Amino acid sequence: MTETLAVLGMTLLVVLAGCGGFAGPGDQPSPSTDVAEPTDSGGPETGTAWIVTVTRVIDGDTIEVVFPNGETDTVRLLGVDTPETSHGSVTPDEFEGIPDTAAGRDHLYTWGQNAAQYATETLAGETVRIETDERADRRGGFGRLLAYVYLDGENVNERLLANGYARLYDSQFTMRDTFRDAERDARDGAVGLWGFEASSGSAPASIAGLSGVAFVSPSRHLRVTSASLPRHLHVDPHGSPTSLGGLGLCYLRGNRAVFAWPDSSDV
Incomplete structure (x- = not known):
């Protein structure tokens, strides 16, 4: 009888183990493929990726953010260049197909304002992920942190190019080919700033x-x-x-x- 009870007890333990999902040494759960890349909890001088809050949009390609440790820094969106928001500072020679005329300068000024408004509506007050690129400089000529900006998983830098708010800033970075293709598609489709139409000449009599x-x-x-x-x-x-x-x-x-x-x- 004692022997029978012992056998029954062992059988019950085996059944419970199967139902309860006890894991053996070779049954460790697979790592999730949806886990985001690790982010740093410090400031801009440590790490390569952070979750930050956008506190100010300066123009179409420049923002100010607050880092997890409370530090504030200026971030320049890597690989893109939107027109200047000051009429006297626009540079038609940097935007192929836009003439260095009064009409061309007016056009770029307008699209600099449009890009700034788009960035404000998209990013102001948002919590975003920013990430530097090991193939690019960490900071630009004005000391601004160069980074990709991600909102809801979407690369905002690339979105600026695709929507015709920016040109490719020709420098060394990992996503250069992707950005080049986005700019080319926008130019071919006359999207955004690439849809310039000369307004200086009037239609002839015919x-x-x-x-x-x-x-x-x-x-x-x-x-x-x-x-x-x-x-x-x-x-x-x-x-x-x-x-x-x-x-x-x-x-x-x-x-x-x-x-x-x-x-x-x-x-």
């Missing part, structure tokens, strides 16, 4: 406003559409129409082209 610009002919009905100007074409500074080989006319404005051709029902 061009009239119709959903932008149209070629006018007393004997033809015309349809009008607009498309991005291929990058290998150049702007006509005088705003004169350009022949499309008998297919119609193209009126060039900045990096946009408006095409006009006879309606098929009237050809």
